[in-house]
Amino acid sequence: MVTAPEPIAEDLVLLFTALAATTQAQVTAEIAEAGFGDLRPSDGYLVQHLQHGAQTIGELAAKLGITAQGVSKAVIEMERKGYLTRTPSSGDQRKRLVELTERGWEAIYASRTARAHVNRELRASLGSGARxxxxxxxxxxxxxxxxxxxxxxxxRP
Known part of the structure; x- marks a missing residue:
């Protein structure tokens, strides 16, 4: 016998999914207003692995759980937009190290600022029950x- 699904108002998975989607859209809009409208939410999955230093395409692919070809495509696109740069590895000239540019760091700051703003709004709407x-x-x-x-x-993205 199939049981009826929980009402939408009590379905935590759907509620968290909806909340994540609407807050991500708000963060994305604020990032765009800050001058980074060409970034996609999925770009953050790549960028998060570059905040502690340069990585090779292979290292990024392993961390993201996707193919090196997929990472290369994303890196090339983000490099064209000015967020990343690739330089030859000193140990192996065939390998390229991917790292953040100044614009990449500025985008990270804009993202953190936007998330902080959305977090403040969410906490304010909860009032005394926020904690x-x-x-x-x-x-x-x-x-x-x-x-x-x-x-x-x-x-994962």
Missing amino acids: AFLDQVHHLAETTGAFAALTERRL
Whole structure:
């Protein structure tokens, strides 16, 4: 026997999905207003692995769980937009190191600023219950492994 699905108002998966989509759209819009309208949310998955130093295409592919060809395509596009640069590796001239440009770092700052703004708005809408709600969401993220995936940069596009 098939059971009826939970009502939408009680379906945590759908509610979190909807909240993630609408807040991501707000962050994306604020990033665009800051002058980075050519960035896509998926670009952040690549950029997150470059904040601690240059990486090769192969290293990025392994961390992102996609092919080197897919990473190369994304890197070339982001390089054309001025966010990344590729330079020959000192140890192996066949390998190219991918790193952030000044514009790439500026985009990271704009993204952090936009997320902070959206976070403030969300917390304000929760009022005095914000801390308890955040604690509960953090608990869910811990017990499902989502928090570890986030902090270990294992989230996939």
